[in-house]
Amino acid sequence: MEIDIAHQQAPGGVAVTVRVRLTGREASRLFLSGDTLIQLPLEDALPGSDSSPMPRASIFLSEIAGLRDGLTRVFTGSQAADTYAAIVRTQLETALEAM
Secondary structure, X not given: OEEEEEEEEEOOEEEEEEEEEOOHHXXXXXXXXXXXXXXXXXXXXXXXXXXXXXXXXXEEHHHHHHOOOOEEEEEXXXXXXXXXXXXXXXXXXXXXXXX
C-alpha cells in the first residue's frame, strides 16, 4: 500500500488530501479479510463542498483507495490538519499490517 498525505493552503484554512494506492494483491486481501473503517477526526474541520452540514466521520479503506483524486478535508489551521494527517496515517498503516 502506498500512502500519500499532502497539505496545502486553501480558502479559509489548510487542506489535507489523503491518497491510498493498493496493489491488486492488497485489494484482494482487503476484500477477503473485510474492509477496514477509517475514522476521520472532525475537530476544527470545515464543512465540505457536498452541502452536508457536517463532514463525514468515517470512510472505508476501499473507498479511499477508489477515489482518484483522494479524500480532501479542510481544517481551520495547520495544527488541526497535522493532527488529522497523523491519526489517519496511523490507522492506514495499522490496516496495512492487518492485511
